[in-house]
Amino acid sequence: MKGKVMDTLQTLGRTFMLPIALLPAAGIMLGIGASFTGDAFVELYGLENILGEGTVLNGFLSILSDSGGVIFGNLPLFFAIAVGLGVAKQAKEVAALSAAVAYFMMYASMTSTIDNFRDIDALSETAGLVGSVVGFDNTLNMGVFGGIIIGLIVAYLHNRFYKIELPDALSFFSGTRFVPIISAFTAVFVGIIMAFVWPFFGAGIAWLGEAVADLGYVGTFLYGFIYRALIPLGLHHVFYLPFWQTALGGVAEVAGQTVEGAQNILFAQLSAGEVIDPEAAKFFSGMFPFMIFGFPAAAFAMYQAAREERKKDVKGLMVSASLTSIFTGITEPIEFSFLFASPFLYFGVHVVLGALSFVIMHVLEVGVGLTFSGGLLDFVFYGILPGQAITNWIPVVIVGIIYGFVYYFVFRFFIHKFDLKTPGREEGDTESKLYTKQDYKDKKAGGKAGEVTDEMSKDIIEGLGGEDNLNDVSNCATRLRVNVKDGDKVNQPLLKSTGAAGVMVKGNNVQVIYGPKVANIKSNIDEYRQAQKNE
Numbered sequence: 001m002k003g004k005v006m007d008t009l010q011t012l013g014r015t016f017m018l019p020i021a022l023l024p025a026a027g028i029m030l031g032i033g034a035s036f037t038g039d040a041f042v043e044l045y046g047l048e049n050i051l052g053e054g055t056v057l058n059g060f061l062s063i064l065s066d067s068g069g070v071i072f073g074n075l076p077l078f079f080a081i082a083v084g085l086g087v088a089k090q091a092k093e094v095a096a097l098s099a100a101v102a103y104f105m106m107y108a109s110m111t112s113t114i115d116n117f118r119d120i121d122a123l124s125e126t127a128g129l130v131g132s133v134v135g136f137d138n139t140l141n142m143g144v145f146g147g148i149i150i151g152l153i154v155a156y157l158h159n160r161f162y163k164i165e166l167p168d169a170l171s172f173f174s175g176t177r178f179v180p181i182i183s184a185f186t187a188v189f190v191g192i193i194m195a196f197v198w199p200f201f202g203a204g205i206a207w208l209g210e211a212v213a214d215l216g217y218v219g220t221f222l223y224g225f226i227y228r229a230l231i232p233l234g235l236h237h238v239f240y241l242p243f244w245q246t247a248l249g250g251v252a253e254v255a256g257q258t259v260e261g262a263q264n265i266l267f268a269q270l271s272a273g274e275v276i277d278p279e280a281a282k283f284f285s286g287m288f289p290f291m292i293f294g295f296p297a298a299a300f301a302m303y304q305a306a307r308e309e310r311k312k313d314v315k316g317l318m319v320s321a322s323l324t325s326i327f328t329g330i331t332e333p334i335e336f337s338f339l340f341a342s343p344f345l346y347f348g349v350h351v352v353l354g355a356l357s358f359v360i361m362h363v364l365e366v367g368v369g370l371t372f373s374g375g376l377l378d379f380v381f382y383g384i385l386p387g388q389a390i391t392n393w394i395p396v397v398i399v400g401i402i403y404g405f406v407y408y409f410v411f412r413f414f415i416h417k418f419d420l421k422t423p424g425r426e427e428g429d430t431e432s433k434l435y436t437k438q439d440y441k442d443k444k445a446g447g448k449a450g451e452v453t454d455e456m457s458k459d460i461i462e463g464l465g466g467e468d469n470l471n472d473v474s475n476c477a478t479r480l481r482v483n484v485k486d487g488d489k490v491n492q493p494l495l496k497s498t499g500a501a502g503v504m505v506k507g508n509n510v511q512v513i514y515g516p517k518v519a520n521i522k523s524n525i526d527e528y529r530q531a532q533k534n535e
Contacts (some may be wrong), residue, residue, distance in 0.1 A: 007509055010481060012148075013237040015086025017476040019078035020237065020372065026071035027371030029382035030267055035063025038273040041387055065271060072267055074243060076147035077103055077134060083151025086474075087160045088132050094176040095158040102154050102187035103147060104134065109141040109191025110198075116146030127264065128251040128260035129202045140198050142259065143246040145205075146164065153190060177358040202247070202511050209248040217359050220282050224358030228351045230506060231332065232339055234479060236512050243283050250280055256518060266369035270382065276367025276391050279391070285357025285366040285396065287374025288383075291329045293400035294353065296322040300467025301411035314424035321501075324515060329373025331480040333515040338411070341422045342465045345414050354409075364395040457528035460521070461499050463512060464493075465489030467529065475522040480512040 032344035035041055037058050042051050051058050071078075075099065084099030085092050085517045095359065114120060120138050126128045131141035144150070158179045166174045166455050173181060194524065210218045230236040243249035249262030255272040259265050265280040278285075301320040306314040314473055320331035341347040361368075368391050383393035415422055423458040464482055471483040484490065514521055 004413040007483065007507075008301055009235050010233075010509055010511075011087060011271065012083070013234055014474050014476050014481050015082050015151075015242055016079070018077055018082035018086065018238045021477070022071050022078065022488075023371040023411075025376075026068040026379060027378075028068070029064040030068030030072070030271065031054065031371075033061040033068065034271040034273070035381070037061045037065065037385075038270075038386060038390070041376060041385070044387055044389075050151070053121065057525070065410055067159065069267070070272065072264060074134065076142065076144050079144045079147030080151040080154075081147075083148055084158065087142060087152065087155035088162075089174050091158070091162050091179075094162065094179050095155060097153050098158060098166070098180040098183040099154040102150050102183040102190075105184045105187035106146070106150050106191040106194070107133055107136045107139060107450050109188040110195045111191075112137040113192050114139060119498075123199055125230070126199065126203050126206060128247050128258050129199060131258065140194065140202065141260070142194070142198055142202070143248060144241065145201075146194075150187060152192065153186060156180075157182050164217075195258070206247045206251060209250055212236045212248070213250065216361060216430035220286075220362045221355045221359050223283065224286055224355035225351055228354040229292040229347060231335060231504075232346070232502075233482065234476065234504075237476070240283070249283055250277075251281065252277065256492060263369065263371075266367075266382075270369070270390070272388060273390070275389070276369065276386075277364040278362060279394075280361075280368050281369055281391075282362040282479050283356065284370045284374065285361035286371065287329060288368060288379050289357045289361070289400040289403040290350075290354050290397045290407065291331055292326050292376055292379065293376045293404040294357075295325040295331055296333045297404040297408040298338070298350075298411045299325075301408045301415065302337060302422045302424070305412065305415040305422060309426035313499040317423060321515070325375070327376050328516060329375030329378060330478055331373075332513050335500045336513050337423050338420070340502050342414065342418065342420045342426075343421065345411070347377040349410060352401070353406065357399070361400055362395070364399070365392055368393050368396060372379070454524075454531075456498055456521070457525045459494060460512070460525060463491045463495035464512075465491070473522065473525060475518045478513060478515050478518055480510075480522060480525075482510040482512070484508050484510055 036051055037053075042048055044295065044348050049055070080099045080103040081096045083095040088095035114123070115138075120130065121385075123140070128141060130138060133139055133141055133146075134414055151487075161178050161182055162176050163173075164174060166178070212223070215222070227236055227240055230239050243261075244263040245261040248262040249250065251263055251290070252265045252269075253262045254268040254274065257268070259268045262280040262283045266276055269276050269280070297321045303311065303314050303318045317337075318334075321337070325331045327332055328350055335350070337347065337349075360465070368379060370378035370382060372378070379393070379396065381393045383396065414420060415425070421426075451456075461470070464473075465484055465486060466472060466489070469484045469489050471485060474481050485508065486507045487508050490503070490505050490510055492505070495503045499514060501513045501515065503513070
């Protein structure tokens, strides 16, 4: 049972990454458009003639802002499609279409049920419960939960019926053609049920959000602690998403509209040129001090602690991982470098420092948000560009510099005090170096550049127990997520030799951490497996 729950949660986490991956692009459009056309920015730099209302540039930037905003406004629909796509076993494109159809049918049914059988004024008394969703007015705003629920239902129906055989007279509707039909009819009944049931869930979520807010700085610490502690399990997406996108992260009135979800509130305030509410930003701003400043300092400490003969290799790894952390906020390559050397250094030191960073930013009323992760790009777009008066971004730099020194000295102390086997300090020949792509080129002496990828894919599959041991191979932003038949067959040293920062095996679920290059690695594996089947 525990293994099935973990498998389900990891599958959800993986599917969540599909729509979440849209956020950086949409956020950049929204951030640039809203920042450069905001009254505070225009007045601060005296750009009324260039960026003021009515200018050509203002009109173009407004287009960018509106284009980015439509992604955030329709995230629940994208989650429905992504969950249906990600959980379906085969014919995934049919599941994606069925999920989109079912999402609209659910809201049509629910809206009509409310019009005929519910008191809309009574429902509106719960803040954020009633709103406009994909063109349906005065309906229940289920947020991303609505998309996730209908996505899971459609995925279940798809996996059960995509091979169904009907009588000859109805054979045209057999197989995958049956899935959109059964999904649409099911969604009608789901909509009717939700019209009566969801108000209770919505009120409960709003109450829980208020309870978290009432905990003040303690609640902020717990959020930051749990968020960072779940990174090794790959379940952090499942944890933070409700805070970012539902009433659990707060409900606010922005420009006359009720907005729920910390990230939605933040971007709505940014678009309206309002001062960012620290209560919404507390779920984001704490990432910047340790991602931009702390982790690179920790990487420098690990480099200095490495044995002399290995410093050259460790330097390349740490520089690459540090730049990734600074610019994109993707931290797993660094985190797993010391997680496997010392779980205490991760959970007892880093997770606590990370949680404290969230609290400090909350105390200092910092209002810097993000789209995906707390790197320099997000900091510039959603902290610096909107202006100090809007986001109060300066404390991030001050605290970040302090955090850089804290991470450096704390890591240096623990590594030497307890002789931790961080990269470059391993004993013997096992994992004596961290392999890179260049290592593969050397290993493939005289081989063609195109063959390097095949060699790497071959080693990864072999490290996962071989082709016959694979059930499913997918990826999120930083790691391969693999379901295998027998976890005991996984060869962790071999996988790490391919450049993996870490490997986690939980029953039949395997996670291999490669960092942001994982998408290309996954594509290469798919091509290699297909080529092997065609031989």
